[in-house]
Amino acid sequence: MHKKLIIALAFVPALIGIVHAADADLDMDLMQTIEDTNKSLSSNIALQNIPASTADARELQTLFAQVEAHFAAKGDAADAVDLSRKSKDLAGAIIKSVGSKDFGAATDAATDLSRACRTCHTFYKKS
Numbered sequence: 001m002h003k004k005l006i007i008a009l010a011f012v013p014a015l016i017g018i019v020h021a022a023d024a025d026l027d028m029d030l031m032q033t034i035e036d037t038n039k040s041l042s043s044n045i046a047l048q049n050i051p052a053s054t055a056d057a058r059e060l061q062t063l064f065a066q067v068e069a070h071f072a073a074k075g076d077a078a079d080a081v082d083l084s085r086k087s088k089d090l091a092g093a094i095i096k097s098v099g100s101k102d103f104g105a106a107t108d109a110a111t112d113l114s115r116a117c118r119t120c121h122t123f124y125k126k127s
Helices: 002-046 052-075 079-098 104-125
Strands: none
Touching: 002 052, 002 079, 002 104, 052 079, 079 104
């Protein structure tokens, strides 16, 4: 009985490592999706493409909600939670600006969104 317990316990760290590695990959995939969508958003705003800009901004709202939840659960990352919320709010402002055809305001909000991303990466991006 003890032998089975020891063998079972030996696999726990390996399993935790696999789960943690998968979580890290998910985070990197999420961040890459945000980066790609943010680039698409900037391009679509410049082209004054209302449907595509709106779709990109809505996707970013959803993605930043995931980032916010991740950092909130992680703890000890209040700045990242705040920056995620700010980014989510900026995406909402972009939707409103684009909807009213105020592409100057949409561009300004997209610039602020990119700055928020860079600020967060400065403090939290893994090397």
